[in-house]
Amino acid sequence: MPNFNDLIVSFQTLELQDKPVIAHASLRAFGHVEGGPDAVVTALIYAFGGVMMPTHTYKTMVTPEGGPANNAINYSRREWNRHAVPYTKDMSADSLMGSVAENLRQRPEAKRSMHPILSFAGVNVDDAIGKQTLENPFAPILNLADQEGWVLLMGVDHTVNTSIHLAERLAKRKQFTRWALLDDGKQQACPGFPGDSSGFQAIEPDVRPYTRSIQVGEATVLALPLRILIAKTMDRIKKDPLALLCQQAECERCMAVREHVRVRAQG
Ligand SMILES: [Zn+2]
DSSP: OOOHHHHHHHHTTTTTOOOOEEEEEOOGGGGTTTTHHHHHHHHHHHHHSSEEEEEEOOEEEEEOOOOOOOSSTTTOOOOOGGGGOOOOOTOOGGGOOOOOHHHHHHHHTTTTSSOOSSSSSEEEEHHHHHHOOSSSTTTHHHHHHHHTOOOESSSSSSSGGGGGHHHHHHTOOEEEEEEEETTTEEEEEEEEEEEOTTGGGHHHHHHHHGGGGETTTEEEEEHHHHHHHHHHHHHHHOOOTTTTTOTTTTTTHHHHHHHHHHHHHOO
């Protein structure tokens, strides 16, 4: 059962020194951690130069009466809008983001970025957090890459590796528009919304030679440099515009990307 000290010692064996990280974590994957998410977050802050995690709030999303075509959205289906929660700066991250990300967000010294759906929270990464805009939701990750930042996957795989979305965008893959309900009742359009990530594990062989792996409790913790992840993902999409899409027949966003690639090839 790892405790706070075990976590720090383990994280230090990754030898990232003072590099900032974007982290993704499944607390459950560790088995039992003494001190829970609080111990994990404190150890991350101690062991790395800065820590950022996604604190996305999909619960704010609404469907408007109309919008761009081929946007993987059915504008006539708005019955879920009444379940949307208006965005506020201090709303909790979706439970999907995990208890570690929510703990980081709640730290008094943490900053949270501005996006009503795709926010990030972090400690000692103020520059990155400040870079986000509605049009460029993944700018904080690009900033971390410029600072030689790393991705940490703690008990999770590349299907939650948000940084791959940045590389998709840089590779000019089709992006989407989504809408967030604001607390004044307005619907805020959010362009630059990413596609589906459920096919992302296919990047693993490309980045394996650059990936450091340690065992912490029952969890495998992977670390890989952002710049290489972004470059390898862009290479992959350049060679095959359909790379990293999922194979589910009903996946609307992957279908929309395929359609976009098909039309562009005819162009
Ligand atoms: Zn898909």
